[in-house]
Amino acid sequence: MNRDLSRRELLRMGAGFPAILAAAQGAPKRNVLLITLDDLNTHLGCYGKTQVKSPNIDQLAGSGVTFDRSYCQFPLCSPSRSSMMTGLRPDSIRIYDLATHFRLTVPDVVTLPQLFRQNGYFTARVGKLYHYGVPSDIGSCGLDDWKSWNQAVNPRGRDKDEENLLVNYTPTRGLGSSLSFLAAEGADEEQTDGQAATEVIRLLEKYQNRPFFIGAGFYRPHCPYIAPKKYFALYDQASIRVPQAPSPADFKSIPEEALQSTKPWPWFGVSESEAGKSIVAYYAAISFVDAQVGRILKALDRLKLRENTTIVLWGDNGYHLGEHGLWKKQSLYEGSARVPMILAGAGVAAEGRVCKRTVESLDIYPTLADLCGLPAPNNLEGASLRPLLNDPGQEWKRPAYTQVKRGKGAGYSVRTERWRYTEWEGGAAGTELYDYESDPQELKNLVGNPEFQSVVAEMQGLLKRLSS
Numbered sequence: 001m002n003r004d005l006s007r008r009e010l011l012r013m014g015a016g017f018p019a020i021l022a023a024a025q026g027a028p029k030r031n032v033l034l035i036t037l038d039d040l041n042t043h044l045g046c047y048g049k050t051q052v053k054s055p056n057i058d059q060l061a062g063s064g065v066t067f068d069r070s071y072c073q074f075p076l077c078s079p080s081r082s083s084m085m086t087g088l089r090p091d092s093i094r095i096y097d098l099a100t101h102f103r104l105t106v107p108d109v110v111t112l113p114q115l116f117r118q119n120g121y122f123t124a125r126v127g128k129l130y131h132y133g134v135p136s137d138i139g140s141c142g143l144d145d146w147k148s149w150n151q152a153v154n155p156r157g158r159d160k161d162e163e164n165l166l167v168n169y170t171p172t173r174g175l176g177s178s179l180s181f182l183a184a185e186g187a188d189e190e191q192t193d194g195q196a197a198t199e200v201i202r203l204l205e206k207y208q209n210r211p212f213f214i215g216a217g218f219y220r221p222h223c224p225y226i227a228p229k230k231y232f233a234l235y236d237q238a239s240i241r242v243p244q245a246p247s248p249a250d251f252k253s254i255p256e257e258a259l260q261s262t263k264p265w266p267w268f269g270v271s272e273s274e275a276g277k278s279i280v281a282y283y284a285a286i287s288f289v290d291a292q293v294g295r296i297l298k299a300l301d302r303l304k305l306r307e308n309t310t311i312v313l314w315g316d317n318g319y320h321l322g323e324h325g326l327w328k329k330q331s332l333y334e335g336s337a338r339v340p341m342i343l344a345g346a347g348v349a350a351e352g353r354v355c356k357r358t359v360e361s362l363d364i365y366p367t368l369a370d371l372c373g374l375p376a377p378n379n380l381e382g383a384s385l386r387p388l389l390n391d392p393g394q395e396w397k398r399p400a401y402t403q404v405k406r407g408k409g410a411g412y413s414v415r416t417e418r419w420r421y422t423e424w425e426g427g428a429a430g431t432e433l434y435d436y437e438s439d440p441q442e443l444k445n446l447v448g449n450p451e452f453q454s455v456v457a458e459m460q461g462l463l464k465r466l467s468s
Contacts, residue, residue, distance in 0.1 A: 029211035030346050030372045031309040032116065033300065036215065037289055038077065038128060038222035039329065040315035042340050044286070053234050053287045056294030057342070060313060062352050064344025065389055069358045071400035071415055075317040075329040075336040078131035078143060080361065084314070085111045085130065085148075087365035087380035089401070089466075096405045098131060101143050110377050112365045113148040116213040119374050124151040124203050127196040127217035134176055134222040135160055138192055153199045157192035159184065159226040166224050169274045177328065179270055181225035181281030183232040188291060191226065193218045197292035201299040208303050216296060221285030221319075223328075231284040231291075242275045245325040246443070253445040255430020257406050258331065258422070259324065266325025279321050310371050311345040312364060324442070330404050332413040332422045332432075333442055337402040347371035348389045355392035358417050359385060360400045399462050414463045421459030433459065 043049040046061035047068070073083040074090045082095045082102045086109050090096060094105040102109065110118070117123040125148070128134070132142030139156030159182070168180035188194035200216045207214075220227070245266035251259070259265055267275050293313070300306045320326040320335040329336045339361065344351075362382030369376035370384040387394055400415045409429060413422040420442070422432040433446040433456055446452045 028308060029121070031211060031305065032121075032213040032368055032372065033296070033309050033311045033345075034113075034129075034213070034215045034368075035293060035296070035311070035313045036081075036129060036217045037313070037315050037340075038134060038217075038219050039317065039319045040221055040286065040289075040340055041319040041321070041335065042315075042338055043283070043321070044340060046342070047340065051235075051239070052283050054290040056290045056297060057313060057340075060293070060297060060311065060344050061342050064311070064342050064348045064352070065350050065392055066354045067341040067343075067359050067385075067388075068354050068356050069400070069415070069417060070339050070341035070361070071337050071358070071402050072317045072339045072361045073401065074403055075331065076404070077316055080316045081130055084316075084361040084364055085113070085145075087112065087362060087377070087382055089362065089381050090403060091466075092381065098133065101145075103145065103147075111145060111148050112368065113213050113215065114145075115369060115374055115376065116372070117148065117150060121211045121213045122151075122207050123149050123213045123215075124153070124207075125149050125215040125217060126153040126199045126203070127155060127193070128219055129215040129217040132219075134219050135163065135224060136176060138219060151203075153196075153203075155192050155195035155199060157195050158186060158190045159192050159224075162226075163224065166226075167277075168224075169270045169278065170268050173268070175224055176222075178223055179268060179274065179278045179327070180223060181278065181284075183229045183281075183284070184226055186228060188228060188288065191228065191288070193220050193289055193292050197295045200296050204296075204299055204303055204305065208305060216293075218289050218292060220289040221282050223282075225278070225281035225285040227281075227284040227288035231287045232280065234287055235280045235283050237276050237280050240276045240279050242272050242279065243322040243324075245322070250443060253448060255424050255432065257409070257411060257424040257429050258333070258432060259326065260406055261330040261336070261404075262320070262326045262328070267322060267327055275322055275327075282319075282321065306345055309345050310343065310347050310368065312368070313340065313342040313344075314361065314364065315339040315341075316361075332402055332404060332411050332420075334420070334436075334440075337400075337413065337415070343367070343385070343389060347386070350389060350392050353392045355388050356417065357388055357392070357396035358398065358400045358415055359388070359396075360398075401463075401466050412463055412466065414459055414466070416459075416462070419455060419459055421456065421463060423460075423463060431456075 044054045045058040072080045113123045166180045318336045367385040409425040
């Protein structure tokens with residue numbers, strides 16, 4: 001392209017040429033700060049959950065765009081993270097478990113941070129960006145990707161060393177899928193995530209004068225739910241209401257596969273009191289990690305980097321806290337598939353707005369490439385959210401797809417702004433349709449209702465697009 005194009009001509013080209021415009025105006029490259037949280041659901045103040053104290057994440061939402069209907073592609077750590085970081089769906093990269101590395105299935109894929117590295121950015125990771133078993137892989141490289149980073153840091157705090165102090169209501173389960181917690185002694189900075197925040201701040205200070213892509217990967221609120229005691233003190237168990245496990249009669253029309261993510265059902269067999277204490281611990285872990293996010297954001301402001309840094313805060317999957325008798329993830333209900341996603345900072349024009357459009361974790365890759373003017377791979381399966389960052393209310397017709405594995409079978413779900421339709425084993429093991437205008441708790445499966453057959457047909461058509 002002719003380097004002598006006038007500024008007016010460059011401006012006429014519009015949003016598709018941000019890097020050219022920046023170069024023409026002598027502006028520095030835009031930085032990226034990607035904050036990921038492990039097993040964080042949308043129980044946050046900015047999502048209307050006033051019981052949970054998350055002031056720093058709420059403040060970030062107040063300066064950016066909060067995506068109210070954002071969905072992961074597979075509600076399990078490794079498939080979700082691998083999908084987001086490659087910009088490809090789980091079926092495209094063939095990652096469905098916690099053991100397989102995507103470089104074995106798509107060895108030449110260019111990941112999101114790798115794209116930035118190839119274009120002259122300093123790229124670094126602290127903590128969990130790709131999959132790490134929690135707590136088993138804390139302090140290690142886990143399933144990291146060496147092509148993605150110039151530098152990687154693996155913090156390990158006293159939470160890893162004090163697992164013998166845990167209160168554990170499910171001792172027969174592995175710690176990574178247990179209902180266990182610890183109100184810890186000591187300061188935030190002694191915990192793994194506290195150390196992670198410190199390391200991210202050091203990187204920001206060291207590389208503030210160089211274009212950077214820094215990933216801040218927090219381990220909490222993933223179980224075991226560990227946080228310093230002061231965060232537990234923020235919550236009164238008496239005010240916590242555990243969702244009542246539905247009776248079998250409530251689920252006559254629900255496919256058996258839909259409830260198989262929690263065994264034994266309900267609540268892994270714990271009592272209501274134990275479930276309530278586990279919820280308190282989960283909330284405490286959220287408030288703890290929120291404080292670490294706040295430390296990083298304050299450093300970004302102190303260094304005067306926010307104006308030229310695009311900030312993404314994202315949770316890898318949702319997390320049930322008793323709804324439908326379920327706990328944790330791997331269902332195709334909202335609690336598992338819906339994830340927090342907030343974009344703020346450079347390139348986000350609609351500050352403090354909530355977007356009700358249906359978006360996917362896959363959309364993060366093309367969005368950041370677009371905002372920073374980088375040539376994204378042409379096989380990405382998401383779409384740039386840039387239009388919604390300018391006007392969150394504008395028309396957006398893309399649905400969101402989420403899938404899970406059940407042994408040799410699978411479930412696929414499609415979500416629009418109003419409806420969710422799910423098929424288990426291609427429909428052979430059951431189907432589901434929910435109307436979120438009249439049934440936000442997903443208790444009335446409408447598939448067999450003649451009144452909604454046209455909706456079923458429409459949603460079936462959307463789901464078929466996924467395999468076409």
